[in-house]
Amino acid sequence: xxxxxxxxxxxWLTPFNVVVGLIILIGAVITALRFTxxxxxxxxxxxxxxxxxxxxFDLMCGVALAAxxxxxxTAVYIFGLKRYHSAxxxxxxxxxxxxSLVGFALLYDVGRPWRLPYPFFVQSGTTSVLFxxxxxxxxxxxxxxxxxxxxxxxxxxxxxxxxxVVKLILPLTILxxxxxTMHQSSLGALYLIAPSKLHPLWYSGYLPVFFFVSSIAAxxxxxxxxxxxxxxxxxxxMDETYLREHDEVTLxxxxxxxxxxxxxxxxxxxxxxxxxxxxxxxxxxxxWFLVELLGFVALPCFLFALGVREKNLxxxxxxxxxxxxxxxxxxxxxxxxxxxxxxxAAERYFPSWMEIAISLYIVALGLTIFxxxxxxxxxFYEHPNFKEHEPPDLxxxxxxxxxxxxxx
Amino acid sequence: MENNFYTLHDFLLYTKGAAYYLMGAMLLGIFGFWHFxxxxxxxxxxK
Numbered sequence: 001x002x003x004x005x006x007x008x009x010x011x012w013l014t015p016f017n018v019v020v021g022l023i024i025l026i027g028a029v030i031t032a033l034r035f036t037x038x039x040x041x042x043x044x045x046x047x048x049x050x051x052x053x054x055x056x057f058d059l060m061c062g063v064a065l066a067a068x069x070x071x072x073x074t075a076v077y078i079f080g081l082k083r084y085h086s087a088x089x090x091x092x093x094x095x096x097x098x099x100s101l102v103g104f105a106l107l108y109d110v111g112r113p114w115r116l117p118y119p120f121f122v123q124s125g126t127t128s129v130l131f132x133x134x135x136x137x138x139x140x141x142x143x144x145x146x147x148x149x150x151x152x153x154x155x156x157x158x159x160x161x162x163x164x165v166v167k168l169i170l171p172l173t174i175l176x177x178x179x180x181t182m183h184q185s186s187l188g189a190l191y192l193i194a195p196s197k198l199h200p201l202w203y204s205g206y207l208p209v210f211f212f213v214s215s216i217a218a219x220x221x222x223x224x225x226x227x228x229x230x231x232x233x234x235x236x237x238m239d240e241t242y243l244r245e246h247d248e249v250t251l252x253x254x255x256x257x258x259x260x261x262x263x264x265x266x267x268x269x270x271x272x273x274x275x276x277x278x279x280x281x282x283x284x285x286x287x288w289f290l291v292e293l294l295g296f297v298a299l300p301c302f303l304f305a306l307g308v309r310e311k312n313l314x315x316x317x318x319x320x321x322x323x324x325x326x327x328x329x330x331x332x333x334x335x336x337x338x339x340x341x342x343x344x345a346a347e348r349y350f351p352s353w354m355e356i357a358i359s360l361y362i363v364a365l366g367l368t369i370f371x372x373x374x375x376x377x378x379x380f381y382e383h384p385n386f387k388e389h390e391p392p393d394l395x396x397x398x399x400x401x402x403x404x405x406x407x408x
Numbered sequence: 409m410e411n412n413f414y415t416l417h418d419f420l421l422y423t424k425g426a427a428y429y430l431m432g433a434m435l436l437g438i439f440g441f442w443h444f445x446x447x448x449x450x451x452x453x454x455k
Binding site: 255258259262263266269270273274275276305308309310311 | 419422423424426427430431434437438441442444445446447448
């Protein structure tokens with residue numbers, strides 16, 4: 001591993017930097033338009049469709065795809081699967097940035113963004129599911145910030161504070177699982193209030209369960225996907241431990257994702273059965289539902305299982321990409337495609353190019369910050385001064401780890 | 409196919425009954441799935 005910066009200076013004008021820079025520039029212009037001219041100037045939102053692209057992609061997909069943080073830290077610190085330890089920091093960083101950008105995106109979407117803290121400090125709507133989502137996301141963002149802090153403190157050399165924060169990791173992981181379980185499911189529960197607006201194939205009393213279970217698959221797949229990209233573009237920032245454990249993480253998380261997707265597929269079928277919605281499968285919406293269920297749930301589930309069986313890491317990585325796309329498709333279907341399905345075509349919502357540009361702008365910001373932090377903090381390598389100071393896990397004192405627990 | 413349900417009880421009896429059969433099939437399905445996914449591990453362990 002080479003932590004030191006190479007002596008040869010590389011040009012900043014890489015294709016990645018140019019494209020990302022261009023997106024950020026366009027995003028900055030639209031940001032100015034949004035906050036000077038209002039929502040109407042940049043979005044196609046209406047009274048029929050007050051939640052659009054920014055809720056579907058930035059919030060719903062953002063939260064689901066940031067689930068890698070709680071799934072990985074749970075696997076390592078609560079289930080005691082220490083062989084996946086090197087995946088924790090990248091996953092926590094991805095989750096922390098994901099949730100931060102969810103909050104950032106909300107500033108664009110909420111009509112009066114300066115009132116975003118009102119539900120917590122001024123006027124709490126304690127009977128509202130949205131209040132619970134907001135509270136959980138705010139608390140979990142704080143938890144992720146503390147979980148991410150050791151990397152920054154190690155970089156700054158604040159060893160005493162760092163050692164204190166590391167002691168908090170286990171209770172914070174437990175709190176993080178509770179908060180994630182609550183708000184991942186509550187995002188689905190938001191739609192329980194609109195049975196007449198959401199197509200019956202996507203509407204179900206089990207929506208919270210669907211959202212929660214699919215978020216686990218999304219989290220596991222994102223760790224594999226993000227690990228693959230990092231392995232390719234940030235290889236020089238990885239130490240031997242990370243590189244050695246990388247394949248094992250892919251294989252173990254692939255097995256976990258296969259099982260979770262199998263469970264998700266089955267409960268989706270139970271959802272159709274319980275509501276007796278089989279006859280809708282013959283319609284246009286039914287075909288689209290089957291594309292989502294078979295093409296982006298059943299197929300990656302099978303590919304994950306085949307990849308694990310054959311120890312084929314390429315297949316597992318492909319399945320992870322398909323799963324991530326499937327989760328994005330599902331959240332888009334619930335929030336946009338199958339929502340207001342009975343309205344005439346002229347009143348249906350389609351995002352404006354500026355809404356899409358802002359979503360790309362937020363992704364570009366996330367990528368830039370992730371790359372910056374990964375290059376400047378011990379994310380893919382252990383800081384040489386702190387190698388012996390790992391946080392304790394639940395199994396450390398009471399239970400002896402069993403080699404067959406989860407993974408391979 | 410058109411289903412005529414006269415009461416909520418009839419509807420739930422029908423759908424929950426179907427779900428129970430389905431869950432039995434799923435139990436077998438998950439067993440087969442696990443066997444498919446980890447079959448090679450067991451073969452390698454025996455060798």
